[in-house]
Amino acid sequence: MSRKASPKAGGKKVFLRQLDKLLPLIGVIVLLSLWEFSATSGWISEVLLPNPIATISELWTIAFRPEDSLFADFITTLARTLQAFAIAALLGVPLGIMLGSYERLYRSVEFLIDFFRSTPASALIPMFILFLGITDWNTVVIPAFAAFLAIIFNSAYGVMNARQSRILAAKVMGANQWDIFKDVLFWESLPQIFIGLRTGISIALVMVIVAEMFIGTDRGLGYRIIQMQQILNVKDMYASILVTGVLGYCLNMLFRWIEKRTVHWSGR
Amino acid sequence: MLNIIPSPTMTTTADFIQVQGLCKSFEGQVLYDDFDLTLPQGQIISIFGPNGCGKSTLINLMSGLIPMDRGQITIAGKPLRRSRIGYVFQNYRETLFPWISALDNIAYPLRVQGVPPKERQRRVEQLLARFDIKLDLRRYPYQFSGGQQQLIAILRAVVAEPDVLFLDEPFSALDFEMTLYIREKLQEVHMESHLTTIVVSHDLEDAVYLADSILLLSKRPTRLVQQVSFALARPRTPETIVDPEFVRVKSQCLEIFREEMRR
Known part of the structure; x- marks a missing residue:
């Protein structure tokens, strides 16, 4: 991590900014969770929508x-x-x-x-x-x-x-x-x-x-x-x-x- | 042919640029009607006048950028289309080519004239050495500051050794510091090459500072009100603006300009 004028506050800010790079993952995680939830809760039949893990292992x-x-x-x-x-x-x-x-x-x-x-x-x-x-x-x-x-x-x-x-x-x-x-x-x-x-x-x-x-x-x-x-x-x-x-x-x-x-x- | 010896005596240096009976209208508005002008070789000439009087139009006509309705323009005794023109535009951002390096930009006029690559490179290097340019010109134009870009534009305009160098408000897109820098470089270029240079300016101080003479234009239809000469020796320095002669010429121009605006 780069050192700035005030190392403590600067360091924290830099760290938070690094975290910001992970923001695009949030949407993906939300979608996968929703998919997983609807498949395992029986909300949508498995015949129509298999759970994500099954789909990805099938893909494999x-x-x-x-x-x-x-x-x-x-x-x-x-x-x-x-x-x-x-x-x-x-x-x-x-x-x-x-x-x-x-x-x-x-x-x-x-x-x-x-x-x-x-x-x-x-x-x-x-x-x-x-x-x-x-x-x-x-x-x-x-x-x-x-x-x-x-x-x-x-x-x-x-x-x-x-x-x-x-x-x-x-x-x-x-x-x-x-x-x-x-x-x-x-x-x-x-x-x-x-x-x-x-x-x-x-x-x-x-x-x-x-x-x-x-x-x-x-x-x-x-x-x-x-x-x-x-x-x-x-x-x-x-x-x-x-x-x-x-x-x-x-x-x-x-x-x-x-x-x-x-x-x-x-x-x- | 008789002119075996390359000599500048085909025209006298006093009537290097001749404009005769120039007419130009825009959408029915007469801008120039039977306008005559004679300019000498080797000087810096500033063009100053009220807004919309066609200062830029005049150099655009003289450089062949826009066609005239009627009239005749000769430079060094040659008709316009056979003379070599260097032109520096007001907006360097929109006239440098951003897709090629600054170096290729500067060499471009030589390229379209069919100068072979080796010779091109030699001449550009020579030019850069002459003016002591130490920029890394392999970069693209947009990677330079505004003043540096305008400098690149000036180098591009002079590389092919034009008969005349035209500059259309070269300082108007620059901040004060860059204006001083470019003014300095222009003076260097001129003292080195004695290139006939015509500058359009909307700032009286800029107009007078570098000039050998100042053309004061009237409102439309445009006439030449007066040609004021400013004979102070070069190099001119930042102190020039407090020199009594500078102050006198500037106030004389201002007086004529005010007089003209009252009419």
Whole structure:
């Protein structure tokens, strides 16, 4: 512990501040206790909600077992999410930047983008099934489409709302159009592009899970969750839900970390 | 071609910058109507005038940042688009590039001019040595204090050896201590390079302190009311502000300014 001007009071304060770091755990503990209480008190039937310890030990057993492991489904879902995201980002960022650079072009497709962005992508699932058939393709194409809209929208807005001051500064230093684009405009819009990417990966995961639940695939966390519910293997279902949550949380954290490192100047 | 010997005699040094018949309106409001101005080489010239008279607009037009409605501007006998401009903006925070290091910021004008990396590095190092800059410039701009950032902006503006250096209210975002520091550095830059420097200021003391002459502008439509010269030798020091000559020039400017405001 670091020594401050008045060691006693300072030490106590530092200690309390250290304790503050544990605050996020309180919510988790409260939830687990509530879960434990409702399961063991018989308030909710064990058939619907097994207690946390049983769920976690189930998670442990099924995680890496040779057949039908949770890990395999986890990898499938992760791979689909990343594929969908990659497609969406590779198309969405360049197209968005292009639309943003030519404002008249953006205005002419603005309504379309806004309309489809406001339409829940899940409403389009039947349409995609018509076109793609009941195939594994849906579990990547539908999420990619939904993520693409968020990414193209934010990228275009990032470029259009770029502040003029740095562009002027580059101009007066003799930069040509291409210099301005690659040295200023792109970087100016990067924080907003990242908002699009982060939204995009969240949407991609949501849509992968939904698609896995309802569209002819026999792998993935979404498929597993609905399958286990159907056969009333609730321990496995809750374990799968937990893992899905962990996946979403980790993806979010990963993106925040990348964003912080890439857009290091944001907010300064 | 005849001008084999690089010589500054293409224009006389007295009419280094020429503004002829300049017209500029904003949304129907006439700001400049047939405005003429001639400025000499190698001096520091301050522009001072009432709020909204278009002080900043004038240097924005002279530096080509905004287009003029009509008129002609030449610098060193060259049309504006072929002259090299250094420009220091009022708000360093919004004009330095935070995504690259301070060093890369300073080298940026050389980069867009296609100077190769080695040569760039050499010239930046030379510049830093000349002005005795001892900051760790590998850091990002936002990691420096306000005054240091403005200094980085000034170095960026002079690195490519511009024909003219424009500064738009360079002290207005700085506290008093930093103003003194930047004023000192600007004087150093000028005494070292004799770069033609045009400073817009809304503070009369700042306007007079470094200047060889002060342009006093009128209310809109803007005219040049008077060009007051201030011939005190450099370097000027904090004591300059109690020098009788400084006091005289400052009160002369103030008198002209008051007169103009009464009209």
